Amino acid sequence: MKVAIMQPYFLPYIGYFQLINAVDAFVVYDNIQYTKKGWINRNRMLSNGKDEMFSIPLKKDSDFAEIYQRSLSDSWNSDKQKLMNKIKSNYQKAPFYKEVIPLISACIEEMDHNLFNFIFKSIQQVVHYLDIPTQLIVSSSISANHSLKSAHRVIDICKVLGAKTYINPIGGVDLYDKEFFQAEGIQLHFLKSGEIQYKQYDNDFVAWLSIMDVLMFNDKEKVKEYLLNVKLI
Numbered sequence: 001m002k003v004a005i006m007q008p009y010f011l012p013y014i015g016y017f018q019l020i021n022a023v024d025a026f027v028v029y030d031n032i033q034y035t036k037k038g039w040i041n042r043n044r045m046l047s048n049g050k051d052e053m054f055s056i057p058l059k060k061d062s063d064f065a066e067i068y069q070r071s072l073s074d075s076w077n078s079d080k081q082k083l084m085n086k087i088k089s090n091y092q093k094a095p096f097y098k099e100v101i102p103l104i105s106a107c108i109e110e111m112d113h114n115l116f117n118f119i120f121k122s123i124q125q126v127v128h129y130l131d132i133p134t135q136l137i138v139s140s141s142i143s144a145n146h147s148l149k150s151a152h153r154v155i156d157i158c159k160v161l162g163a164k165t166y167i168n169p170i171g172g173v174d175l176y177d178k179e180f181f182q183a184e185g186i187q188l189h190f191l192k193s194g195e196i197q198y199k200q201y202d203n204d205f206v207a208w209l210s211i212m213d214v215l216m217f218n219d220k221e222k223v224k225e226y227l228l229n230v231k232l233i
Contacts, residue, residue: 003027003163004191005139005154008067008119009039010056011107011126011210014226015169015193020127020134021227022191023167027157028123030068030116031140040067041115043210047090049203054083054210058115068140070115080108087212093201094216103129104212126211130223137161151176155184167191170233194229198222 004019005027020026034040042055057073073079087104091097107122116138124136140146144160146153154176158166163186168176170192181188197205198217206213214223 001025001163002165002167003158003161004167005029005157007040008116008123010041010119010122011043011212013208014196014211014214017126017130017211018193018227018230019167019169019191021132022230023134025135025137025161027137027139028120029139031066031146034065034067034070045090045210046200046206046213051206051209068116072113072115072118076113084108091216096216096219100215151180155181155186158186165189189232192231192233194231196226196229
């Protein structure tokens with residue numbers, strides 16, 4: 001059994017879904033500390049040929065609150081319409097806009113304003129749209145030792161799930177040691193995305209934007225091909 005574990009991100013780049021597609025079970029952390037400097041509730045989309053940040057506003061809370069303890073701001077009810085208008089303006093002339101905008105709208109119109117639930121449901125919707133068969137698991141639902149940190153926590157979760165292979169994004173190559181995992185009976189691999197480039201109107205290509213950019217400019221079968229454009233190291 002192959003497992004990957006990640007934080008939740010709102011409409012993340014395609015590499016996130018490549019990782020989901022590469023494993024049998026994908027664990028999404030809900031019980032780890034939220035960080036303002038991360039990408040949990042923000043991402044990038046195309047705007048006038050350049051990348052533009054968009055974000056989901058949150059209620060003020062303790063800097064030590066975990067992701068599942070955070071909530072969307074009360075202003076979200078009005079802010080989400082502004083975001084939808086921006087997305088429509090930027091992508092309404094994209095070739096697959098009509099097919100994709102209902103999906104994006106469903107993610108943004110989600111009524112559960114708990115931060116984790118809001119993002120997790122959007123991940124579920126994109127996974128379903130792309131016909132990815134991977135099981136999505138919320139970390140707190142696993143009977144693991146959640147007080148552990150870093151590699152120790154990852155290995156504990158893998159053991160509870162019965163996983164013999166753990167796959168991590170290539171960015172963790174300096175964070176996790178293959179021999180350390182091997183000593184615990186788990187094969188560690190790193191997933192590296194291949195080059196992905198497609199036509200974004202008549203602009204110079206802007207890489208690694210939100211998955212919605214990929215979906216707006218490519219048909220579903222092409223996106224499924226992109227999901228396989230990876231290498232395990």
